[in-house]
Amino acid sequence: MEALLASDIFWVVFKSFLAVAIIFGLPLPFTWLERKIAGHIQVRPGPMRVGFHGVLQPIADGLKLFLKEDIIPTGADKFLFKAAPFMALIPYIAIFVAIPMSDEAYVSNMDIGVLYVLAIGGLSIYGIIMGGWASNSKYALLGGLRAAAQMISYEVAMGFAVIGVIMMAQSLNMQDIVLAQQGGFLNWNIMPHKQLIAFFIFMVAGFAEANRIPFDIPEGEGELGAGFHTEYSGMRFALFALAEYAAMISISALAAVLFLGGWTSPVGFLDFVPGIVWFVLKTLFMVYLFMWTRFTWPRYRYDQLMTLGWKFLIPLGVANVLITGLFVIDF
Amino acid sequence: MLKDFLKTVFLWDLVQGMRLTFRYQFKKVVTMHYPDKEKWVPYDRFRGLHYQAVDEEGELKCVACELCARICPAGVITIEAYEDDKGVRRPSVYEMDLHRCAYCGLCVEVCPEDAINHGAGYEFAGFDRADAVMSLEKLLKNKPNETDPEKMGTVASARFIRDKDGIRVEEDGKKRYRWW
Ligand code: SF4
Ligand code: SF4
Numbered sequence: 019m020e021a022l023l024a025s026d027i028f029w030v031v032f033k034s035f036l037a038v039a040i041i042f043g044l045p046l047p048f049t050w051l052e053r054k055i056a057g058h059i060q061v062r063p064g065p066m067r068v069g070f071h072g073v074l075q076p077i078a079d080g081l082k083l084f085l086k087e088d089i090i091p092t093g094a095d096k097f098l099f100k101a102a103p104f105m106a107l108i109p110y111i112a113i114f115v116a117i118p119m120s121d122e123a124y125v126s127n128m129d130i131g132v133l134y135v136l137a138i139g140g141l142s143i144y145g146i147i148m149g150g151w152a153s154n155s156k157y158a159l160l161g162g163l164r165a166a167a168q169m170i171s172y173e174v175a176m177g178f179a180v181i182g183v184i185m186m187a188q189s190l191n192m193q194d195i196v197l198a199q200q201g202g203f204l205n206w207n208i209m210p211h212k213q214l215i216a217f218f219i220f221m222v223a224g225f226a227e228a229n230r231i232p233f234d235i236p237e238g239e240g241e242l243g244a245g246f247h248t249e250y251s252g253m254r255f256a257l258f259a260l261a262e263y264a265a266m267i268s269i270s271a272l273a274a275v276l277f278l279g280g281w282t283s284p285v286g287f288l289d290f291v292p293g294i295v296w297f298v299l300k301t302l303f304m305v306y307l308f309m310w311t312r313f314t315w316p317r318y319r320y321d322q323l324m325t326l327g328w329k330f331l332i333p334l335g336v337a338n339v340l341i342t343g344l345f346v347i348d349f
Numbered sequence: 350m351l352k353d354f355l356k357t358v359f360l361w362d363l364v365q366g367m368r369l370t371f372r373y374q375f376k377k378v379v380t381m382h383y384p385d386k387e388k389w390v391p392y393d394r395f396r397g398l399h400y401q402a403v404d405e406e407g408e409l410k411c412v413a414c415e416l417c418a419r420i421c422p423a424g425v426i427t428i429e430a431y432e433d434d435k436g437v438r439r440p441s442v443y444e445m446d447l448h449r450c451a452y453c454g455l456c457v458e459v460c461p462e463d464a465i466n467h468g469a470g471y472e473f474a475g476f477d478r479a480d481a482v483m484s485l486e487k488l489l490k491n492k493p494n495e496t497d498p499e500k501m502g503t504v505a506s507a508r509f510i511r512d513k514d515g516i517r518v519e520e521d522g523k524k525r526y527r528w529w
Contacts, residue, residue, distance in 0.1 A: 057378075058373070058375075058376075058378070059370045059374055060373070061373060061378055062378055063378045063382075066382070222360075310367060310370065311363075311367065313370060314363070314369075315366060330357070
């Protein structure tokens with residue numbers, strides 16, 4: 019009994035460390051990837067000079083940011099100012115606790131996994147609001163306020179999208195949701211006879227959650243300087259950037275689990291490939307989608323963003339829940 | 350009506366944009382890899398760094414008439430003249446402060462001896478303002494424009510060199526292509 023307990027604790031700690039390491043490690047190659055994709059979309063090569071095709075560029079950037087002075091503006095709320103970047107980053111690491119990467123690779127298999135993920139994901143916005151508030155700068159404050167407004171409108175839509183998935187799986191447990199989509203890609207929630215509309219809503223809301231283009235109005239360079247992180251420099255700024263990437267990764271992973279069948283294989287005869295490979299592939303595809311759209315779309319205007327959220331996505335989400343209910347209900 | 354509504358809801362115009370950018374990703378990159386691997390070879394009409402021409406005997410063409418110094422709108426050129434042993438007027442000092450130069454070409458046009466000319470050089474970044482002040486010596490070393498129609502207006506493969514003589518990009522002659 020004693021021994022079992024010790025090894026259990028060891029495993030939980032080990033898995034948590036692994037999850038944190040992954041989330042901290044991934045943004046480096048991803049910044050490179052993003053700049054490469056940006057480059058090729060614009061018919062130019064992207065980073066080329068540091069290392070082979072610029073692969074070492076993120077390390078050079080990191081080093082540069084690390085050596086920069088950490089400036090705290092006069093009149094800033096020092097404690098909040100310092101805490102905000104961590105507040106923005108940590109929730110996305112915490113999300114990974116609940117995401118099943120294969121039938122065995124997960125940190126925790128909670129029965130309320132989906133609720134946990136939504137709740138924790140919503141927390142990270144506090145980091146942005148805190149950063150905006152504590153900076154003692156009008157641009158940062160406006161950025162923070164926009165982030166808050168955006169979060170409120172899109173959390174609702176995202177919730178409705180997820181309700182559809184939960185109704186299909188009849189469970190809040192992430193593993194159960196994956197298992198409900200087993201048996202080839204026809205059973206995935208993304209298929210039109212399943213939850214395609216929910217997927218669409220989820221992705222739009224996900225872009226807004228992650229503050230990515232086309233919904234990056236909290237940092238809208240055009241009108242707000244750099245929005246909520248205007249006053250940040252050096253490592254703290256890097257942490258905000260890291261949080262953005264972590265958000266992108268975790269929302270991609272979430273989309274993979276909820277809509278793309280998680281770690282299940284798309285066709286039966288490929289079942290021998292380990293689940294984690296499928297999970298990583300699907301997540302990468304979603305991340306690519308994030309980057310691809312970033313360099314295609316312009317930013318939404320603030321009122322357009324609100325219109326899309328309240329007038330289209332939320333009614334659509336409600337309709338989706340109702341229709342799903344009609345089909346799923348057990349008379 | 351309904352069609353428009355559906356297009357708005359499902360962001361159809363954005364989807365079209367994504368189709369376009371996806372295709373762009375597989376196009377050939379148009380970047381010229383200057384200064385690492387490639388270098389632009391200008392046309393013969395290019396108005397680059399000036400050079401002083403010499404005649405067949407290797408004698409300076411310039412007769413220090415100071416017409417160029419006079420017409421220059423930016424006052425780039427300073428000349429001091431002397432009489433050499435053959436009794437010809439020559440410049441003892443011929444200096445161009447190229448930071449001020451507008452590359453208008455008036456000096457080249459006015460020169461009666463075709464002595465001062467525009468060359469192919471466009472790399473003269475330096476660590477000091479004095480680096481851009483060209484003495485007669487330096488002006489004699491500057492490269493004339495490429496006149497070979499095969500070579501001018503091309504992108505040539507090149508090497509980036511950083512040694513005790515400074516930083517420069519030199520053609521290695523391995524490859525050249527026209528970028529269009
Ligand atoms: S460069 Fe030409 S114009 Fe100028 S002083 Fe010499 S000969 Fe005269
Ligand atoms: S190119 Fe124009 S500005 Fe430059 S030295 Fe000649 S006359 Fe002066």
